[in-house]
Amino acid sequence: MSSKPVFMNIVDDLLIEWRGLSYSPVQKYNIPYEGCIIPEESSRDFPLRMIVQQGRPPKDVTDKLVRSTRDCEIGDGVFCATHTRDPIVWKAWIADFPLDGVPTDKPVRVWYQFVRRKRSVWPWFMFPELLVCFHVVGPLMEWLLSLRNIFLLHSGAVEKDGKAVLLPGRGGVFKTSHIIALLQQGWKFLSDDLVILKDNKFWPTPFHVTFFDYFYRYCPDERLTKARMFKSFMHLRKNAPLKVPIGNPASPAVVNLMRRKHKNGPIEISDGFVTDDTLRVLKASDVLEKLNFNDLEELRGRMFLNLDQHLGTDIWQQYWLKYEAAVSNALRGLPLRVVELNPKQFNISQIDYLRTQ
């Protein structure tokens, strides 16, 4: 609790205040683009606010929790979810979340507490805030931003001269590697995994642990082995800030849909335009992000499904309806190139098959 609170500004719409953030990559890996991290509480009026803090909530909040099941407790305006990620079990309490879809002046308050952890598995126990970020703050933030019609797309993106090039695709198609190659050619960085869509423009992602998946780069699959865990640990420990040029918000020019091929052979390219089918594919990729793990306990966005199940709210469906409208508005009709390649044959110096204009 000794450290100062960190303030994070998400595209001028959401202010996250994280109190008592211990040493953690969450703090170190913010992209230092102008206005992202603000040194002290801004006098600016943010439409959405969120306060995250470690520890149990005060008694007047916990007293409201009346209904409980195995992994979820719900009360009047308050809910509590228990999360399990193999070595760690933690609880998160959320109060003042606008369930009816109308944002209020009150900040959303979040508390988290680690109930149990084993020392035998690492590196997650060194950086538990990463898990809170991924499973609690991330989903809450996405749903809050969706109230202001701002969405996160699972896609790589780079920018030059006010035009953005998108590289959507499922994990393992070397999005990050292609982004690195494009950066070497003078493009500016927007994202390698999640990009923010606001007012038909794509904004750089300030909060994501960027290049986090870089250690998957030359691996045939994404399973986290002990060796790769070690690599990721060393990567996080270095806590080097990113030194890549960050792009400005840009409207999209081209979409390069990346697909993974499992047989050897030449790279296959087909050109066209973004249609309903393409949009369905993009949505599928985002839904898969929300259903991140096979196991129910670690399902991202589970809190919202639990709320829907217990209270009969419509958070999940409403989110995807708004998402479809916003993404279709931004991307429909844009030039599209579908690139099918075998990641084993990937060569970082030859990426001229990508369409950039």
Add this chain to the structure above:
Amino acid sequence: MKRLFSVHDIFRFSIDDEHWPAPVEKNIIAFWKAYEISANDIPLRPDAIDIELIPSKRISIPDEAINIDNQLYVTHDAIVQKCRYKFARFQIRISGLQELKKIRLTIAGNYASHWVWPFHIFSGLLRWLSILKETILLHGLGLSLNNGAVLLTGSSGTGKTLSALAWLNAGGKYFGDDKVFVRKGELLGHWNPINLWYHRYQDNPDLAKFLPKPNPQETKDAKFSKLISTLTLGKINLSTNVHPADHYPEAFASPAPLKKIIVMRRGEKLGLTDNPHPEQIARQIKADLLLEAVNVMRWQESLAHLGTSNPLANWYDASCAIIDQLVSQVDLQLATVPEKYSPKILDMIQGSME
């Protein structure tokens, strides 16, 4: 010996039990024994789906839940703590998803995995495919009452399984304690064994009075599980399975029209509320479906990702349409159950039906 199972008139699956390791005999066959048939017992629909389960030594899978050459590959690693599922590793190849006439499941897995895939993958596959036959697999307890059916649904921990046991002990008929098929407003049975998770029920003193008397086979299993949990310092908890076919052979209800859906939730007092908002109930059931069927949703999305026009790629939308229709047709109630389970809920339901 080739054994045939028929799930109503929409699925027929076959297992050649010679080549399987022992747990399959004890699990998939025990799991589905209410559906075992001789070759031509039940007439199938002309568009019924044949499913073949084939054991394999090894499948090389490049990714998790991905579609290659119209075959779906599923890899499964350690999941939930506190039970044997943690030790299950398996790879499954599902082919024939394009024609949807004959589906082959090739399964390669370690010993522990044969306790897991029948629940996680095979049930999921039936859930996914049944939407093609206008049938939906819902999470809940189906009770047969006054020539009609009542569906009790709600999140885990609201007392569905205990209600099922109390109901069966009282001589009632039922459609399934955890899942039921619903087709055109009619409930069809899904009679899997009643699964009592050791870690959930170990501290429940009331459970004993709901349980049937153990048969000798079960006692033997219990001894085995005690041995295993001693050896592994209690890290594996084998659940107890109570199969209705062993203890309540008269309990299988024949298809009946669904008259009422009751959504159960935890609260302070036991009570039933009439006329909840149908839309709200529909949303609750949809969220429950999604939480139950995350892996099916993942398969659907990975089919959609290849841009196929496969009807299975619209599984969730089709399910939602069925749920909306169902909710508009039947009576709805909300039940509040306290933390300590009481079988009075069954009396209240019976009372409200009269």
